[in-house]
Amino acid sequence: xxxxxxxxxxxxxxxxxxxxxxxxxxxxxxxxxxxxxxxxxxxxxxxxxxxxxxxxxxxxxxxxxxxxxxxxxxxxxxxxxxxxxxxxxxxxxxxxxxxxxxxxxxxxxxxxxxxxxxxxxxxxxxxxxxxxxxxxxxxxxxxxxxxxxxxxxxxx
Numbered sequence: 001x002x003x004x005x006x007x008x009x010x011x012x013x014x015x016x017x018x019x020x021x022x023x024x025x026x027x028x029x030x031x032x033x034x035x036x037x038x039x040x041x042x043x044x045x046x047x048x049x050x051x052x053x054x055x056x057x058x059x060x061x062x063x064x065x066x067x068x069x070x071x072x073x074x075x076x077x078x079x080x081x082x083x084x085x086x087x088x089x090x091x092x093x094x095x096x097x098x099x100x101x102x103x104x105x106x107x108x109x110x111x112x113x114x115x116x117x118x119x120x121x122x123x124x125x126x127x128x129x130x131x132x133x134x135x136x137x138x139x140x141x142x143x144x145x146x147x148x149x150x151x152x153x154x155x156x
Contacts, residue, residue, distance in 0.1 A: 004055055005097040010048030028107060049074070051097050053090050058082070061090035063098060072139065073109035075104050091123065095130045102134050108146070111134035 008016065016017050047068030055059040063079040076098060081090045101135055102110050110131055115138075127136060 002093075005093055006050075006052050006054065007097065007101065008050050008052075013048070013050040049101075051094050051101075053093065054066065055085070060085040061092045062096055065098060065101075070111060070140075072107055072110070073111045073135075074105075074107055075099065075111045075113055077113045077129075079119070084098055091126060091131065095126055099131050099134060107134075109137050109142075111137040111140060114139055 022046060047066045049065045051063040051065070052059050060082040061080070064077050066075040068076055069075045079091060080095060081088075097114075098110060102108075104154055110127070128144065132144070132146070136143060136144050142153075
């Protein structure tokens with residue numbers, strides 16, 4: 001059975017996975033994700049929404065979105081998968097959950113705050129593939145619209 005994607009607001013995420021909690025990924029050898037979780041445990045700006053996948057006692061995939069930067073969009077600021085769990089479609093599951101949240105909550109777009117070198121290689125095409133039925137923005141610029149063109153085809 002597939003582990004469900006969890007969705008938690010920033011304060012609820014910190015209450016559950018904050019500093020000192022056994023379920024935090026700090027025990028994982030994935031240094032980049034560990035560093036990011038330590039950052040999240042000390043700084044919340046407000047409006048954070050976390051999507052994640054937990055296997056056993058550790059978070060193996062995590063995305064952080066902000067819902068307060070644009071009135072019609074959710075902003076994806078971070079997405080990471082533990083290196084030990086790569087190539088298992090976990091990022092796809094996170095993006096699908098985020099896309100569904102955008103649609104289900106009356107938002108029209110997902111805005112990506114920027115890409116790291118890894119994101120440029122792996123995440124950009126995934127977002128463009130999975131978010132065809134919502135507007136996708138990169139740093140505020142529309143890269144494709146969910147509105148059909150005159151030919152009835154999505155504009156990309």
